[in-house]
Amino acid sequence: MRITATLFALFAASPALAASGPFLSLKNTNFVVLISFLLFVGLIVALKVPGKIGEMLDKRAAGIKSDLDEARALREEAQTLLASYERKQKEVQDQAARIVEHAKAEAAAAADKAKEDLKGTIARRLQAAEEQIASAEAGAVKEVRDRAVAVAIAAARDVIAKQMTAADGNKLIDEAIAEVGDKLH
Missing domain, CATH: 1.10.287 (Helix Hairpins)
Structure with missing residues (x-):
């Protein structure tokens, strides 16, 4: 018709x-x-050319439709991948920030520990230096006393030698022997 x-x-x-x-x-x-x-x-x-042309146009339309569907699917997949990569990038950035924060905290803790160790080392060195100074001071005092005793003994010997006679010397020796004998018994 x-x-x-x-x-x-x-x-x-x-x-x-x-x-x-x-x-x-x-x-x-x-x-x-x-x-x-x-x-x-x-x-x-x-x-039947019009039918064949219609079939060809239908095939072409179906091909275009399948291409569009495939393009939509690829676009959705690309958007999914993009969202996934953006999440991963955010996670990596968060992890990097946590690592940096942790490293800063460790560095601060290490610095505090180093300060405490340095304070302890300084305190030990000061204590050692004070002990050396006290030891040197005690040694110097002992040396001065020993020298003073030696000088006093030498002076006493000279004084006693000039004033003492042989009889006084024998008398002192006998008294010293008796005193030693009393202390030993």
Whole structure:
């Protein structure tokens, strides 16, 4: 029905109706063109060209639709991957921030421990230096006392030697022996 309406419209719009002389003659070019056109259209319809063109267009539309579906799927997959990578990047940045924070805390703790160790070392060195100073001072005092005792003994010997006679010396020796004897018993 569609084809009949189409042929009628083509025939009615034809300039063949405006030609002069007998229309149904092979000498009329309009008639020959009309016959040729109708044969061409009939041949196209007989070979089912419109159906084949429709099938080709349907296949093309299906191909385009599948390409669009594939493109949508790829786009969704790309968006999923992008979101995943953005999450991973944020996690890595957070982890890096935690590592830096932890490193700073460890560095501060190490610095505090080093300060405490340094204070302990300084205190031990000060204590050792004070002990050395006290020991040197005690040694110097002992040396001065020993020297003073030696000088006093030498002076006493000289004084006693000048003032003492042999009888006084013997008397002192006897008293010392008796005192030693009393202390031993």
